[in-house]
Amino acid sequence: MPDASDAPQILSDAPGSFARSVLAERHPALIEKVRDAFPYGPEQHRALDTLHHECTEGVIAPLPATAYDHDRWQEWGREHFGRSWFDVPFLWAESYFYRQLLEAVGYFGPGPWQGIDPFRPFKHAELHTPEAAEELAALDAVLRSPTERQANALVHGSLWGNRADLGFRLSTTSDAADAADAPLVADATEALWSLLPGGSPATVYLVADNAGRELLPDLVLLDHLLYHGRADRAVLAVKPYPYYVSDATTADVLDCLRRLTRAGGAVADVGSRLWSAMGKGHLTIGAHDFFRAPLPYAAMPGSLRRAFASATVTVMKGDLNYRRLVGDRLWPPTTPFTACTGYFPGPVAALRTLKSDVIVGLDERTVAALDTAHPEGWRTTGTHALIQVDPGPRRR
Numbered sequence: 177m178p179d180a181s182d183a184p185q186i187l188s189d190a191p192g193s194f195a196r197s198v199l200a201e202r203h204p205a206l207i208e209k210v211r212d213a214f215p216y217g218p219e220q221h222r223a224l225d226t227l228h229h230e231c232t233e234g235v236i237a238p239l240p241a242t243a244y245d246h247d248r249w250q251e252w253g254r255e256h257f258g259r260s261w262f263d264v265p266f267l268w269a270e271s272y273f274y275r276q277l278l279e280a281v282g283y284f285g286p287g288p289w290q291g292i293d294p295f296r297p298f299k300h301a302e303l304h305t306p307e308a309a310e311e312l313a314a315l316d317a318v319l320r321s322p323t324e325r326q327a328n329a330l331v332h333g334s335l336w337g338n339r340a341d342l343g344f345r346l347s348t349t350s351d352a353a354d355a356a357d358a359p360l361v362a363d364a365t366e367a368l369w370s371l372l373p374g375g376s377p378a379t380v381y382l383v384a385d386n387a388g389r390e391l392l393p394d395l396v397l398l399d400h401l402l403y404h405g406r407a408d409r410a411v412l413a414v415k416p417y418p419y420y421v422s423d424a425t426t427a428d429v430l431d432c433l434r435r436l437t438r439a440g441g442a443v444a445d446v447g448s449r450l451w452s453a454m455g456k457g458h459l460t461i462g463a464h465d466f467f468r469a470p471l472p473y474a475a476m477p478g479s480l481r482r483a484f485a486s487a488t489v490t491v492m493k494g495d496l497n498y499r500r501l502v503g504d505r506l507w508p509p510t511t512p513f514t515a516c517t518g519y520f521p522g523p524v525a526a527l528r529t530l531k532s533d534v535i536v537g538l539d540e541r542t543v544a545a546l547d548t549a550h551p552e553g554w555r556t557t558g559t560h561a562l563i564q565v566d567p568g569p570r571r572r
């Protein structure tokens with residue numbers, strides 16, 4: 177890790193900052209969106225009112241002593257309880273907000289609302305939009321093209337799928353979802369492929385981000401790796417509970433697999449192959465508890481470290497995973513990517529559209545060109561993307 181003292185941790189207290197807008201605007205709007213999507217009872221309405229008040233004007237309350245993960249959150253940040261949401265690390269505040277939202281709607285029960293994903297209506301609707309149908313048709317066309325052309329097209333499909341982030345759309349003004357694909361601000365596609373030459377046993381660990389229109393191309397990419405012999409095993413890591421609005425859970429993987437198998441054509445073949453790959457153990461789903469932790473991956477527990485160490489490459493999807501991978505700090509943008517990922521126990525690649533202030537691994541010319549072309553900002557608009565690779569401790 178480079179010296180972090182030059183790179184302040186991102187809090188949400190700076191007026192006009194992106195982080196502040198997420199806490200002050202996105203979170204209250206999300207509470208109301210969830211409230212309107214279900215016929216919740218008075219108890220849940222009261223709990224949502226309390227959360228709305230606390231996260232805008234109040235202080236952070238601990239979980240009830242009876243919560244299954246009460247002790248875990250004490251360990252992950254007891255020092256933040258009793259403080260304003262705006263004064264604690266942005267990463268921690270966001271993560272805890274999602275945990276508290278689930279608490280408010282009774283997700284952890286006991287009771288009739290136990291296990292009801294408050295974001296499911298939005299995720300489900302997105303899977304059946306005309307945009308999703310168009311993207312599946314585009315994937316179908318890629319799957320019918322010569323194999324050598326498929327690889328890069330599918331990596332880029334998975335990368336740009338990261339624009340499909342329902343939380344992001346709650347507050348963005350630019351329609352990043354429809355933005356034309358801009359050139360990548362860093363493009364290590366070839367370095368990624370060099371880690372998966374094919375012909376030798378390889379395990380790919382894909383740490384998923386959003387469900388729906390991001391997870392569909394992720395699944396098609398995993399099928400490509402397995403079917404064309406770039407990997408003989410894949411692990412798809414999802415969140416253990418609903419998170420950051422549209423982050424994928426196991427239930428979302430199943431919805432996406434069904435969506436693929438019902439799409440017809442070459443895409444349906446992908447769905448059937450993945451279904452049977454799961455039966456044979458070539459594709460497994462992982463939902464390690466640390467994937468919902470409010471902490472950077474540098475703090476990962478030994479069990480997850482061992483899992484990543486055994487992978488030929490870990491692919492981190494999306495903005496939040498990027499923040500957790502390199503640290504949620506205001507690094508100078510020219511800080512080398514590998515300087516921030518040196519702790520990672522194996523090769524790791526980031527596929528991310530830019531939706532927060534964190535960025536590393538750019539050269540000075542790129543930063544200057546971006547600043548000139550986008551004086552209004554380019555880090556948080558979701559219109560730019562990157563692929564960065566750390567080849568791991570053995571090749572670094």
Ligand SMILES: O=P(O)(O)OC[C@@]1(O)O[C@H](CO)[C@@H](O)[C@@H]1O
Pocket residue numbers: 198270338341343344385386420493494495496497499529531532
């Ligand atoms: O991880 P994802 O889905 O790509 O993005 C998550 C995100 O929408 O949430 C955060 C703000 O809420 C930002 O880091 C980012 O814009």
